Amino acid sequence: MPVVETSNLQKSFGDHRVLDGVDISVAEGTVFALLGPNGAGKTTVVNILSTLVRADGGSASVAGHDVAREPVAVRAAISVTGQFSAVDALLTGRENLTMMARLSRVPRHEIGAVVEKALARFDLVDAADRRSGSYSGGMARRLDIAISMLAMPRVLFLDEPTTGLDPRSRQGVWEFVRELVGEGVTVFLTTQYLEEADRLADRIALLDGGRIVADDAPAALKRLVGSDIVEATFADGRVACYPTDGSLDDIKRTILGLEDATHVTVRNPSLDDVFLTLTGKSPKQVTGKVAA
Amino acid sequence: MSAYALTDSSVMIGRSLRHTTRNFDSLFIGIFLPVMLLLLMTTVFGGAVSGTAGDYVTYVVPGVLLLCAGYGASMTAMSVTTDMKEGIVDRFRTMNVLPSAVLTGHVVASVARNLVSVGIVIATAYAIGFRAAAGPLGWLAAIGLIVLLIFAMSWASAAFGLVAKTPEGASSFGFFLLFLPYLSSAFVPIDTLPGWLQPIATAQPFTPLNESIRGLLLGNPIGNSGWAAVAWCLGILVVSGFTASALWRRTRR
Numbered sequence: 001m002p003v004v005e006t007s008n009l010q011k012s013f014g015d016h017r018v019l020d021g022v023d024i025s026v027a028e029g030t031v032f033a034l035l036g037p038n039g040a041g042k043t044t045v046v047n048i049l050s051t052l053v054r055a056d057g058g059s060a061s062v063a064g065h066d067v068a069r070e071p072v073a074v075r076a077a078i079s080v081t082g083q084f085s086a087v088d089a090l091l092t093g094r095e096n097l098t099m100m101a102r103l104s105r106v107p108r109h110e111i112g113a114v115v116e117k118a119l120a121r122f123d124l125v126d127a128a129d130r131r132s133g134s135y136s137g138g139m140a141r142r143l144d145i146a147i148s149m150l151a152m153p154r155v156l157f158l159d160e161p162t163t164g165l166d167p168r169s170r171q172g173v174w175e176f177v178r179e180l181v182g183e184g185v186t187v188f189l190t191t192q193y194l195e196e197a198d199r200l201a202d203r204i205a206l207l208d209g210g211r212i213v214a215d216d217a218p219a220a221l222k223r224l225v226g227s228d229i230v231e232a233t234f235a236d237g238r239v240a241c242y243p244t245d246g247s248l249d250d251i252k253r254t255i256l257g258l259e260d261a262t263h264v265t266v267r268n269p270s271l272d273d274v275f276l277t278l279t280g281k282s283p284k285q286v287t288g289k290v291a292a
Numbered sequence: 293m294s295a296y297a298l299t300d301s302s303v304m305i306g307r308s309l310r311h312t313t314r315n316f317d318s319l320f321i322g323i324f325l326p327v328m329l330l331l332l333m334t335t336v337f338g339g340a341v342s343g344t345a346g347d348y349v350t351y352v353v354p355g356v357l358l359l360c361a362g363y364g365a366s367m368t369a370m371s372v373t374t375d376m377k378e379g380i381v382d383r384f385r386t387m388n389v390l391p392s393a394v395l396t397g398h399v400v401a402s403v404a405r406n407l408v409s410v411g412i413v414i415a416t417a418y419a420i421g422f423r424a425a426a427g428p429l430g431w432l433a434a435i436g437l438i439v440l441l442i443f444a445m446s447w448a449s450a451a452f453g454l455v456a457k458t459p460e461g462a463s464s465f466g467f468f469l470l471f472l473p474y475l476s477s478a479f480v481p482i483d484t485l486p487g488w489l490q491p492i493a494t495a496q497p498f499t500p501l502n503e504s505i506r507g508l509l510l511g512n513p514i515g516n517s518g519w520a521a522v523a524w525c526l527g528i529l530v531v532s533g534f535t536a537s538a539l540w541r542r543t544r545r
Contacts, residue, residue, distance in 0.1 A: 031390045050386040072388055078388040086379035088307065102303050103389050105296065131314075147383075 003028040003063055003155055003186050004049060010057035011044055018044045020210030021058070026203070028154075031177065031187045033201035035194065035275075040207045042190035043083055046159045049188070050080045063154050069138045079148035083159040083190075085140045086147075089133030093124050093143050096132055097150065104151035114150060122176070123144040145176055155186045162196060174200060194272050205282030208279040221274045227270050232261040241273060300390040304397030311371070312405050313372075316365060322405050326360035326413045334420060353417045354506040355478025358498055360413055362437050364406035364474060366447035366466035368398050373462035391410065395450050395536055400448040403439060410438055413417070425511035432511030433518070434508040440525040441501060445469060447532035454539040479500045497524035 004026035011019040018041040026032040034042050047053040050061055051071040060067045063077035080086075087096050097115040106114050119125045122142040127135060132143055141161065150154055158177070162170040177187055177200055189195050197204045198218050205215040214221055227246025232255075233239050242258075244250040255264055312318050333356055337350035372395065375381055382513055384394060414422075424436065450467055456462035473479070475489065476498035493499055500520035505512035 052382055052385055054312045075386055075388045080383060082382055084379040086383040088378075088380050090311050091307070091488065095310070099303055099307060102299060103384070144377075174532055 001028075001064070002026055004032070004061070004188055005047060006045070006049070006058065006060040008058035008061055009045070009048065009055050009101065011041070011048065011053070011055050017210055019048075019055070020209070021140050022207070024205060024211055024212065024215075026155075026188060027187050029181065029184055030202040031189060031200050032183055033197035033204045034188070034207055035192070035197045035204055036190075036207035037192055042192075042207055043159055043212055045191060046080070046082075046157050046188070049074075050157055063173045079151065079153035079155075079199055080157045080158065081141075081144045081148045081161060083163065085144055087132045087135075087140055087143050090131060093132050093135070093286075094119065094128040096143060097147060100147045101150050105152045107152060108233060118146040118150060136169075136173065138165055141165060141169065141173060142176075145173070149180065152183075155188060156180060158187060158189045160190055162191070162193065170196075177210065182272065194270065195214055198270075205277055206275065213278045215275065222269050222276060223235070224277060226269065228266050229273055230258075231265045231267060232258045233263040234260055235262050241276065243269075243273070297390045297393075298516055300393035301396045301400075305400045306392040306397075308371070308397035308401030309404060314449060316407065318371070321367060322364060322409045322490060323412055326356070326409045328417050329359060329419070330356045330413055330416050336534050344410075349420055349422045350510070351412075351506075353422045354502055354509060355473055355476075356417075357410055357413055357438060357505060358441065358478055358502055359470070359473045361406055361442045362445050362469035362498075364409050365402055365442045366449045366463075366469045368402045368446045368449035369404075369453035369456060369462040370459045370464040371402075372398050372450050373456045373459045376454065388523050391540055392537055395447075395540060398450055399443065399446040402449075403442050406442045406446075407427070407439065410435075416509065424509045426509045427511075430508045434505045437501065437504055437518075437521055437525075438509075440522065440529075444525040444529040447536055448528055451532045451536035451539055454536060463501075472496060473498045473502070476502055486535065497521070497528070500524065 002025040004024065006022055006024045009019050009024075010286050011017075022041075022045060024032075024034070026044070033047060036042050044053065048055045048060055049067060051067055054068060062074045065073040065077070065282065067074050081240040086100070091099065094115060097118050098111060100110045101114055102108075119128050122145065124139065124143060124146065127139060132140060135143065137275055145158075145161070148158075161177075162173050165173065166245065174196070177189070181187055187200075189197070189200060199219060204221055205212045206221075207213070214224070216224075226243050228244050229249060230242040230244060230251060231239065242254045244254050251266055255261075255266075258264060312322075329352070334349045338352070338499045341348050367453045374400070375394065381394060383524060396456070424431070449462075452465045453462045456465075475485075475493050476482075477493065478498060482493050482499070485493055500517040501524070503517035504521045507517070
């Protein structure tokens with residue numbers, strides 16, 4: 001039985017239809033990645049599943065409980081690390097953890113030990129007594145995830161957990177996610193980084209225009225776009241990708257057709273290409289929009 | 293969930309109290325502003341209003357106490373609006389935390405902060421010549437009334453803070469509470485006001501509050517103003533409390 005399941009999920013804000021029939025199914029103990037560009041509605045899905053926002057239509061359940069009818073049971077089974085840092089900037093790391101441990105119903109006499117363990121595990125011992133407002137992005141995110149893990153949830157929602165982090169901190173978050181899955185936690189991840197979904201997820205769903213346009217294992221999604229891809233860079237800096245059928249003839253023909261290209265590479269299809277194929281939007285445009 | 297109501301409330305009160313002591317603005321406004329107001333009222337305006345600054349101290353101290361209590365309580369609106377913008381409040385909502393606990397934390401911290409301000413104003417007043425004629429009971433009643441006012445106005449501010457979109461917008465509630473006491477008997481006798489303003493001044497809550505506290509501190513009879521003041525505060529408290537709770541449940545992204 002899936003631990004997270006939605007059926008025909010609908011949500012509009014005013015005239016803007018954000019979700020237009022989203023169906024998701026996540027198996028227990030796996031990592032599920034919801035992938036999509038900015039504004040695709042990823043956070044809205046997480047907000048509905050974590051009882052923050054009510055859906056306009058359709059149904060959603062987490063850990064066997066309907067999110068609209070049994071929000072208390074759902075909240076008891078989940079932890080959420082939102083897109084924006086959800087730590088108290090005026091409190092120290094230790095105070096944040098102690099507060100959240102009490103609110104997470106950790107038995108009083110265990111709180112001290114639980115907090116120390118969390119500080120050690122997420123490499124925050126040296127910063128424990130500094131205000132979290134002074135933390136770097138990576139440290140704040142570690143504290144954020146440490147808080148989410150205090151009460152050992154069945155489902156952990158990570159909404160864009162590495163957005164704005166440097167590459168090293170990103171690696172760190174990825175390692176934590178793998179460890180948590182090893183402990184049996186189901187991770188529901190949203191990301192706009194294709195690489196992140198590829199590295200972590202057992203299953204990836206692409207959200208575009210309020211619908212799931214693809215839902216499969218990373219390898220299967222890559223197969224969708226076919227075989228080798230010719231990527232050409234032009235004199236004006238433009239980059240374009242040309243799918244081939246993988247045969248030498250087709251690759252040759254493709255390259256010979258690119259007369260004004262300054263640089264050409266042949267590579268395996270990436271999730272970027274999946275995205276391009278399925279949504280008709282260039283993932284370069286997508287990343288460009290994010291950077292702007 | 294109710295088994296954790298006390299835990300949740302006390303955790304949130306602890307959180308808001310820590311915020312207060314670590315927030316320079318709130319400390320400054322809580323301590324410096326009331327003292328400056330009192331000194332301004334007495335040394336600058338005192339001579340003009342009452343002939344000698346000394347007499348005016350006795351007249352004006354209850355009003356300054358109300359001004360500080362009301363304005364100090366209004367800071368709750370800003371702290372609530374600021375808090376609502378933080379990711380942490382959404383995180384609380386995804387946990388089984390007592391819904392009213394966050395607001396309770398803000399309100400109780402406001403009461404504590406403003407009681408310190410009130411204490412500082414009273415100490416300063418004594419330093420510049422104020423003497424109360426009240427016995428322990430009179431003091432107790434006066435302080436009780438001030439606590440009730442802070443409590444009611446903090447809940448009203450919390451409700452306003454949930455409606456306001458920005459902390460700047462939320463701070464406008466403070467101007468309302470800063471000016472309302474001037475249109476009461478706090479700083480000048482009502483019969484010196486223009487005729488059309490007198491009914492407004494008589495009908496608003498700060499007049500019975502001021503009459504009660506002045507009477508209690510100076511040992512004069514207070515008539516019905518004590519009950520009127522309590523009724524005003526309880527009314528504001530109940531309406532604001534329910535409004536704030538309803539707004540809290542509704543205020544979701």
